Amino acid sequence: MSLDLHAGFLVFALLLLALAAIPLAHTRRGPSIVYALAALIAAAAAVSAFLAAAGGTPLRVQLPLGLPSTGMRLRLDALSATFAFIVNMAATITSLYAVGYGRHEPEQGRCLPFYCLFLLGMNLVLVADDAFSFLLAWEFMSLSSWALVVVRHREEENRRAGLLYLTMASFGTLALLFAFGVLAGGAGAYAFDQIRARTLEPYAATLALVLALVGTGSKSGLVPLHAWLPPAHSAAPSHVSALMSGVMTKVAVYGFIRIVFDLLGAPEWWWGMLVLSLGGVTAVLGVLYALIQHDLKRLLAYHTVENIGIIYIGLGLALAFEAHRMTWAAALAATAALFHVFNHCVFKSLLFFGAGAVQTATGERDMEHLGGLIHRMPKTAFVFLVGCVAISALPPLNGFVSEWLTFQAILLSPDLPEWGLKFTVPAVGALLALSAALAAACFVKAFGITFLGRARTPAAERAEETDRFSLAAMFAFAALCLVAGILPGFFIDALAPAVTSMVGGRMPVQTALPWLSIVPIAESRSSYNGLLLFLFITFAACVAVYVIHQFASNAVRRAPAWDCGYPDASPATQYTAASFAQPIRRVYGTVIFRARERVEMPPPGEMRAARLTVDLRDLVWDWFYAPVVVAVTFVADLLNPLQFQTIRRYLALVFIALVSLLTVIAIWP
Amino acid sequence: MRGLVFDLAHLLAGSLVLVSFIQLYQDRLTALLNVFALHAVVLALSVAWQAFIQGAPHLIVTAVIALVFKGMLVPLALHRIIVRLGIHREIETVGGIGLTMLAGMGLVALSMVVMLKVTPGADPLAREDLAFALSVVLIGLLLMVTRRNAVSQVVGFMSLENGLVLAATGAKGMPFVIEISVAFSILIAFIVIGIFLFRIRERFDTVDVSALDRFGGGTRV
Numbered sequence: 001m002s003l004d005l006h007a008g009f010l011v012f013a014l015l016l017l018a019l020a021a022i023p024l025a026h027t028r029r030g031p032s033i034v035y036a037l038a039a040l041i042a043a044a045a046a047v048s049a050f051l052a053a054a055g056g057t058p059l060r061v062q063l064p065l066g067l068p069s070t071g072m073r074l075r076l077d078a079l080s081a082t083f084a085f086i087v088n089m090a091a092t093i094t095s096l097y098a099v100g101y102g103r104h105e106p107e108q109g110r111c112l113p114f115y116c117l118f119l120l121g122m123n124l125v126l127v128a129d130d131a132f133s134f135l136l137a138w139e140f141m142s143l144s145s146w147a148l149v150v151v152r153h154r155e156e157e158n159r160r161a162g163l164l165y166l167t168m169a170s171f172g173t174l175a176l177l178f179a180f181g182v183l184a185g186g187a188g189a190y191a192f193d194q195i196r197a198r199t200l201e202p203y204a205a206t207l208a209l210v211l212a213l214v215g216t217g218s219k220s221g222l223v224p225l226h227a228w229l230p231p232a233h234s235a236a237p238s239h240v241s242a243l244m245s246g247v248m249t250k251v252a253v254y255g256f257i258r259i260v261f262d263l264l265g266a267p268e269w270w271w272g273m274l275v276l277s278l279g280g281v282t283a284v285l286g287v288l289y290a291l292i293q294h295d296l297k298r299l300l301a302y303h304t305v306e307n308i309g310i311i312y313i314g315l316g317l318a319l320a321f322e323a324h325r326m327t328w329a330a331a332l333a334a335t336a337a338l339f340h341v342f343n344h345c346v347f348k349s350l351l352f353f354g355a356g357a358v359q360t361a362t363g364e365r366d367m368e369h370l371g372g373l374i375h376r377m378p379k380t381a382f383v384f385l386v387g388c389v390a391i392s393a394l395p396p397l398n399g400f401v402s403e404w405l406t407f408q409a410i411l412l413s414p415d416l417p418e419w420g421l422k423f424t425v426p427a428v429g430a431l432l433a434l435s436a437a438l439a440a441a442c443f444v445k446a447f448g449i450t451f452l453g454r455a456r457t458p459a460a461e462r463a464e465e466t467d468r469f470s471l472a473a474m475f476a477f478a479a480l481c482l483v484a485g486i487l488p489g490f491f492i493d494a495l496a497p498a499v500t501s502m503v504g505g506r507m508p509v510q511t512a513l514p515w516l517s518i519v520p521i522a523e524s525r526s527s528y529n530g531l532l533l534f535l536f537i538t539f540a541a542c543v544a545v546y547v548i549h550q551f552a553s554n555a556v557r558r559a560p561a562w563d564c565g566y567p568d569a570s571p572a573t574q575y576t577a578a579s580f581a582q583p584i585r586r587v588y589g590t591v592i593f594r595a596r597e598r599v600e601m602p603p604p605g606e607m608r609a610a611r612l613t614v615d616l617r618d619l620v621w622d623w624f625y626a627p628v629v630v631a632v633t634f635v636a637d638l639l640n641p642l643q644f645q646t647i648r649r650y651l652a653l654v655f656i657a658l659v660s661l662l663t664v665i666a667i668w669p
Numbered sequence: 670m671r672g673l674v675f676d677l678a679h680l681l682a683g684s685l686v687l688v689s690f691i692q693l694y695q696d697r698l699t700a701l702l703n704v705f706a707l708h709a710v711v712l713a714l715s716v717a718w719q720a721f722i723q724g725a726p727h728l729i730v731t732a733v734i735a736l737v738f739k740g741m742l743v744p745l746a747l748h749r750i751i752v753r754l755g756i757h758r759e760i761e762t763v764g765g766i767g768l769t770m771l772a773g774m775g776l777v778a779l780s781m782v783v784m785l786k787v788t789p790g791a792d793p794l795a796r797e798d799l800a801f802a803l804s805v806v807l808i809g810l811l812l813m814v815t816r817r818n819a820v821s822q823v824v825g826f827m828s829l830e831n832g833l834v835l836a837a838t839g840a841k842g843m844p845f846v847i848e849i850s851v852a853f854s855i856l857i858a859f860i861v862i863g864i865f866l867f868r869i870r871e872r873f874d875t876v877d878v879s880a881l882d883r884f885g886g887g888t889r890v
Contacts, residue, residue, distance in 0.1 A: 648813075648814060648816075648822075651810070651814050655811065658810070659776070659779065659807070662779055662780070662783050662807075663779060665783050666779060666782040
């Protein structure tokens with residue numbers, strides 16, 4: 001399929017669908033039809049992107065739009081085709097989920113058209129081949145997703161989330177604008193081809209790197225630019241949250257890869273260190289934030305921050321290795337990052353679908369009000385468990401493979417010559433290990449409190465299993481988690497063209513190896529075989545079940561739960577999410593969140609209940625955002641009188657501005 | 670012929686600047702309107718001379734528009750307005766006349782410096798003309814800033830427009846479309862501002878724009 005067909009089809013199909021969605025939104029079956037059509041369009045785009053990724057040669061089109069000298073250039077090379085495949089594959093399944101889930105949305109007219117436009121925006125970012133089209137598509141994506149965040153605009157909290165998101169998105173685009181300005185230089189070479197042909201001064205390249213990091217980091221949720229992400233992702237409807245969290249953050253990662261690996265030229269060694277350290281900090285902080293959340297969607301959103309950190313660790317390693325021309329190591333790190341992009345997209349969307357199903361069934365997002373859902377929603381519980389295992393990086397699912405590959409790349413760090421890297425990389429490895437362990441703890445909490453135990457509220461007691469479209473979408477993603485986990489070799493080989501375009505080399509061909517194992521480095525010390533592990537786990541589990549049932553009891557036994565001296569306990573005596581997180585909060589939270597616990601014991605004789613209060617402060621907010629707010633308020637107060645001037649004073653201001661500019665021209669040397 | 674052509678164009682453009690200065694000096698509305706009429710007439714002469722030396726007959730139309738509309742109709746209408754409003758004897762300036770004149774000289778010097786600097790390669794005739802035109806624009810703006818009365822601000826605005834027309838005709842080959850648009854913009858400005866004046870009068874019983882400040886809604890600095 002040629003690119004003009006791919007892009008043209010997407011643009012026209014999705015725009016038409018967005019237009020058609022406006023009247024259809026008010027009919028009973030309309031939303032389902034729109035989502036089904038969106039799924040078909042995205043599936044066609046995914047197939048086209050897959051063919052393009054396999055095709056090898058980049059496809060190009062130049063349209064007579066956009067900047068006068070540059071035009072609007074589109075290009076689909078291996079890297080963008082890989083991302084386009086991931087985006088459209090996830091969009092297909094998400095639209096399928098939305099066929100069922102979307103019915104519960106009260107404000108269809110505000111959601112449907114922007115959903116189509118959002119899909120279009122993400123696709124356009126991936127094919128843009130000049131700075132102007134890229135920024136245009138990027139902003140299109142931001143604005144349409146903003147409209148989706150404020151779909152439920154009647155709640156104050158959602159409006160605040162929307163404002164915060166809009167501010168951060170504009171800030172990110174501003175940084176990207178400057179980044180492209182630096183890349184294009186004074187001559188205004190905005191086409192990516194022209195940028196590739198330029199060689200930048202070292203300081204300009206560094207500036208562009210930092211700006212690109214800020215610009216794409218604010219969209220993907222790199223600490224400290226992550227503040228908008230949890231409120232925005234939890235405010236949007238769940239299928240949109242899945243897209244924003246699972247897919248849009250990946251488009252931001254694509255933007256970073258495109259600028260830093262493709263446009264910027266040869267990297268310096270310390271760029272890798274910068275990206276790597278930011279990634280490590282992001283991973284740990286993201287998971288710590290997630291641990292203290294009781295809101296299911298917010299918890300998932302903070303985990304997105306963590307996983308973005310893991311992806312950036314991989315990218316930072318790839319940069320560091322590439323700076324030393326260690327192509328095989330760089331290819332390993334880049335493959336790990338791209339594979340994690342795919343994996344995170346799959347399991348995060350799955351988990352958001354599960355959270356959406358729970359929210360529809362119970363009307364609750366707060367885990368403290370859930371519990372026992374495994375009895376009411378067994379299928380949802382099963383797929384959610386698969387997602388939890390995958391995101392906790394447990395074998396044999398996909399999360400393990402990409403994190404294992406990242407660790408393999410980290411283990412290569414002793415070969416790097418700089419002492420700074422020799423010390424930083426293992427430290428980041430420790431952070432990564434810590435975040436993986438904490439993520440597992442966090443998802444034990446998320447699954448256990450939500451689905452196990454007994455219902456904590458009547459709403460949770462009356463929950464119903466979700467509809468079959470949603471289940472089909474969730475099972476599709478769960479199957480992908482399993483397939484990517486036990487057959488990673490195929491995925492690694494499919495990523496090879498994209499990796500080659502990033503770092504100029506690829507990992508050894510994996511599918512040629514016997515027994516479908518993967519070996520990251522040819523003369524390697526380590527290998528992994530997901531299939532064997534899966535078979536072994538299945539076999540061992542079956543044997544264990546058989547043995548237990550045979551020798552312990554082969555009948556289901558019903559006994560009072562939590563019967564520790566309280567035969568008729570209320571559900572409120574169960575372990576809560578807060579109590580689960582308490583030990584970890586005490587260890588890390590005291591420093592990182594300034595967590596303070598206060599116990600109020602009423603004096604003897606008083607009938608009042610005792611209270612335990614926990615105060616948490618977000619230091620990122622206190623240190624980064626509060627000063628900005630203070631500065632902006634100060635400047636706004638200074639400029640406020642300008643709002644209330646007389647006509648003559650406004651004229652005088654114009655006059656003075658004009659005269660001073662002319663004076664500048666007159667005395668400019 | 671070349672010398673005479675240059676000198677006459679220079680003379681007319683210079684006279685326009687001079688009339689701008691005379692405008693700055695007036696502190697009564699009637700006198701200001703008369704001087705504005707003179708301003709428009711000088712502009713018309715200058716444009717007509719440009720039409721002659723550039724061999725561009727369409728500039729004659731611009732000259733006629735300037736003469737008829739800005740030299741006669743607009744001043745007459747404004748005279749009627751100020752008589753009807755009963756403000757034709759009012760004296761109003763901000764700051765001393767002398768100070769304003771000094772500022773005006775500074776502006777002329779500034780526009781000379783700027784223009785001679787940014788157009789070294791251009792035709793000398795066009796260069797001088799542009800410098801004068803910029804001075805007229807700036808003095809028109811200065812007039813608007815230093816007057817309290819809405820009518821004199823209108824006059825300042827229109828003499829600013831005159832400066833723009835001078836600049837446009839000084840350059841060779843300005844297309845006809847722009848002249849019409851300039852004429853229309855003046856007409857529209859006149860209508861809008863005329864309505865504006867009566868609205869102010871109806872509302873606040875004065876055309877002194879400082880009366881609006883009470884309704885600015887906030888702190889005045």
